[in-house]
Amino acid sequence: xxxxxxxxxxxxxxxxxxxxxxxxxxxxxxxxxxxxxxxxxxxxxxxxxxxxxxxxxxxxxxxxxxxxxxxxxxxxxxxxxxxxxxxxxxxxxxxxxxxxxxxxxxxxxxxxxxxxxxxxxxxxxxxxxxxxxxxxxxxxxxxxxxxxxxxxxxxxxxxxxxx
Amino acid sequence: xxxxxxxxxxxxxxxxxxxxxxxxxxxxxxxxxxxxxxxxxxxxxxxxxxxxxxxxxxxxxxxxxxxxxxxxxxxxxxxxxxxxxxxxxxxxxxxxxxxxxxxxxxxxxxxxxxxxxxxxxxxxxxxxxxxxxxxxxxxxxxxxxxxxxxxxxxxxxxxxxxxxxxxxxxxxxxxxxxxxxxxxxxxxxxxxxxxxxxxxxxxxxxxxxxxxxxxxxxxxxxxxxxxxxxxxxxxxxxxxxxxxxxxxxxxxxxxxxxxxxxxxxxxxxxxxxxxxxxxxxxxxxxxxxxxxxxxxxxxxxxxxxxxxxxxxxxxxxxxxxxxxxxxxxxxxxxxxxxxxxxxxxxxxxxxxxxxxxxxxxxxxxxxxxxxxxxxxxxxxxxxxxxxxxxxxxxxxxxxxxxxxxxxxxxxxxxxxxxxxxxxxxxxxxxxxxxxxxxxxxxxxxxxxxxxxxxxxxxxxxxxxxxxxxxxxxxxxxxxxxxxxxxxxxxxxxxxxxxxxxxxxxxxxxxx
Numbered sequence: 001x002x003x004x005x006x007x008x009x010x011x012x013x014x015x016x017x018x019x020x021x022x023x024x025x026x027x028x029x030x031x032x033x034x035x036x037x038x039x040x041x042x043x044x045x046x047x048x049x050x051x052x053x054x055x056x057x058x059x060x061x062x063x064x065x066x067x068x069x070x071x072x073x074x075x076x077x078x079x080x081x082x083x084x085x086x087x088x089x090x091x092x093x094x095x096x097x098x099x100x101x102x103x104x105x106x107x108x109x110x111x112x113x114x115x116x117x118x119x120x121x122x123x124x125x126x127x128x129x130x131x132x133x134x135x136x137x138x139x140x141x142x143x144x145x146x147x148x149x150x151x152x153x154x155x156x157x158x159x160x161x162x163x
Numbered sequence: 164x165x166x167x168x169x170x171x172x173x174x175x176x177x178x179x180x181x182x183x184x185x186x187x188x189x190x191x192x193x194x195x196x197x198x199x200x201x202x203x204x205x206x207x208x209x210x211x212x213x214x215x216x217x218x219x220x221x222x223x224x225x226x227x228x229x230x231x232x233x234x235x236x237x238x239x240x241x242x243x244x245x246x247x248x249x250x251x252x253x254x255x256x257x258x259x260x261x262x263x264x265x266x267x268x269x270x271x272x273x274x275x276x277x278x279x280x281x282x283x284x285x286x287x288x289x290x291x292x293x294x295x296x297x298x299x300x301x302x303x304x305x306x307x308x309x310x311x312x313x314x315x316x317x318x319x320x321x322x323x324x325x326x327x328x329x330x331x332x333x334x335x336x337x338x339x340x341x342x343x344x345x346x347x348x349x350x351x352x353x354x355x356x357x358x359x360x361x362x363x364x365x366x367x368x369x370x371x372x373x374x375x376x377x378x379x380x381x382x383x384x385x386x387x388x389x390x391x392x393x394x395x396x397x398x399x400x401x402x403x404x405x406x407x408x409x410x411x412x413x414x415x416x417x418x419x420x421x422x423x424x425x426x427x428x429x430x431x432x433x434x435x436x437x438x439x440x441x442x443x444x445x446x447x448x449x450x451x452x453x454x455x456x457x458x459x460x461x462x463x464x465x466x467x468x469x470x471x472x473x474x475x476x477x478x479x480x481x482x483x484x485x486x487x488x489x490x491x492x493x494x495x496x497x498x499x500x501x502x503x504x505x506x507x508x509x510x511x512x513x514x515x516x517x518x519x520x521x522x523x524x525x526x527x528x529x530x531x532x533x534x535x536x537x538x539x540x541x542x543x544x545x546x547x548x549x550x551x552x553x554x555x556x557x558x559x560x561x562x563x564x565x566x567x568x569x570x571x572x573x574x575x576x577x578x579x580x581x582x583x584x585x586x587x588x589x590x591x592x593x594x595x596x597x598x599x600x601x602x603x604x605x606x607x608x609x610x611x612x613x614x615x616x617x618x619x620x621x622x623x624x625x626x627x628x629x630x631x632x633x634x635x636x637x638x639x640x641x642x643x644x645x646x647x648x649x650x651x652x653x654x655x656x657x658x659x660x661x662x663x664x665x666x667x668x669x670x671x672x673x674x
Contacts (some may be wrong), residue, residue, distance in 0.1 A: 013257075018390050023412070025411060026411045028409065028425060068211035106329075147411055152332070163405075
């Protein structure tokens with residue numbers, strides 16, 4: 001009898017372990033939904049113009065530090081906006097990284113959307129102007145359920161890629 | 164307030180303890196070996212993991228296939244090992260959780276036990292990344308979800324310049340280096356820290372229970388094997404970065420916090436995790452517990468025999484060179500920062516015998532708040548007004564409702580700090596001086612000794628296997644231990660007393 005109770009106790013333990021290791025299932029998005037992911041790193045333009053140093057100024061510098069121009073370190077924040085038709089899915093102003101605000105700004109956002117045809121617009125402003133975008137792309141995308149549409153900024157072509 | 168929380172917690176813990184007490188002898192009850200079981204599960208995870216490692220390929224393109232090979236082609240061994248690896252990892256989360264709850268509700272984390280409590284918290288912080296990184300390595304849909312969510316969580320911490328999560332968005336940016344890092348953490352880095360952490364967690368204890376009894380080990384392994392055979396662990400579909408993950412078979416033991424990353428935000432999840440950790444860390448001092456008096460050494464009666472050192476469950480007594488000029492080489496010394504005044508050292512001291520008549524009963528080591536002389540006097544006083552027939556002298560290790568219940572049920576009760584606080588000659592003293600017809604030791608139930616080793620030492624002393632041994636002339640059939648079968652099978656102290664009395668009447672008490 002005692003042995004039977006032991007077997008039952010260990011059996012219940014196994015059931016708890018077995019069940020909670022797979023159940024209940026987790027649905028991150030509904031079956032009809034999909035995700036649009038925006039992910040890129042991009043450095044905003046510098047907040048001031050670079051200045052060319054005069055020969056006299058260069059001469060005052062140690063030989064190993066004689067750069068022809070002097071630029072402010074700080075960069076503009078990067079403003080990004082993602083729209084589907086007229087719906088704004090994601091809009092943010094991303095601060096440059098680094099304690100001198102001289103690094104890249106990192107954009108990362110995953111937005112759940114309904115599957116179907118979307119007129120996607122992605123725009124980015126890296127020059128600090130208040131209106132309009134320095135880079136923008138529009139695409140008509142048929143998003144199937146469960147799809148992960150990735151939007152990246154290609155530094156070589158200086159354009160957005162919708163994958 | 165905190166005592167109320169402990170009391171409520173003990174009540175809730177009883178709901179689990181009671182049915183398990185009916186199913187298991189105290190020696191086989193998993194609730195008495197939660198720490199040891201956790202370590203045993205770690206062994207299962209380690210050994211099964213070594214087998215998996217032999218066949219595992221550490222790259223994005225081959226990891227999934229190598230795990231699939233193990234699961235399906237080599238199901239008879241690799242598949243079983245994978246399932247064992249998975250289920251033992253899950254099972255140890257249950258034992259850790261119960262271990263933490265038990266130590267908390269039985270108030271075994273404050274005063275000088277704070278060190279074991281606090282050093283346990285980093286272990287939990289190591290166990291979870293260890294388990295989670297294991298899911299990552301399979302590189303199926305669940306792995307992709309775990310990778311992205313973990314990266315989102317880490318990205319919130321302002322120490323990375325680039326977004327880590329962005330690396331899991333498309334195949335062209337995903338590199339094997341992430342796998343190498345994860346494999347290093349899962350296979351080498353975290354396990355090394357974990358082993359060191361476990362050592363730190365227990366090294367201050369005397370005779371820590373590292374291993375459960377062999378029978379329990381066999382039963383545990385069998386349990387995991389049967390589960391692995393009936394319901395083998397399998398992968399989801401291979402990770403596809405172009406698709407989102409849906410309908411995941413979720414391991415809630417390790418991933419329970421992950422849905423919160425999406426539902427709240429990584430920042431709030433960090434706040435939750437760090438907040439819980441901080442609360443647990445400060446728990447031993449919130450509120451500060453009242454410091455008890457510690458054991459005191461009397462050099463006139465200490466001959467440096469070292470038995471107190473051997474028996475102290477917390478390593479609070481050590482031998483130091485003699486300071487009083489006598490011919491003994493060493494003397495006992497108590498570390499106040501470790502002593503919790505359990506009195507087990509007194510029970511180990513050969514001089515703590517109540518038969519001493521020429522001099523006052525001052526043992527070589529004693530606890531001032533319940534001295535050996537007090538206990539002897541209490542026995543003599545109690546014996547003057549015997550309660551019930553046959554006369555039973557009950558030694559109880561705490562003065563609570565259960566002790567009161569047995570007092571009301573008709574027995575003379577003498578309280579001690581712990582069962583092993585009693586030097587065995589006290590049992591001889593009660594019986595040979597006819598202070599009672601029998602002795603019932605009402606120790607902590609189910610062998611769940613509040614001071615870890617009290618029941619074990621007392622059993623060994625009565626069985627004459629450990630010094631100081633019970634004298635041969637003492638009839639052990641007149642000594643009952645409430646935590647041992649058959650008395651442990653009987654619920655309630657009053658019913659235990661009745662059963663013991665009945666056995667005494669029949670002349671077949673037990674020890």
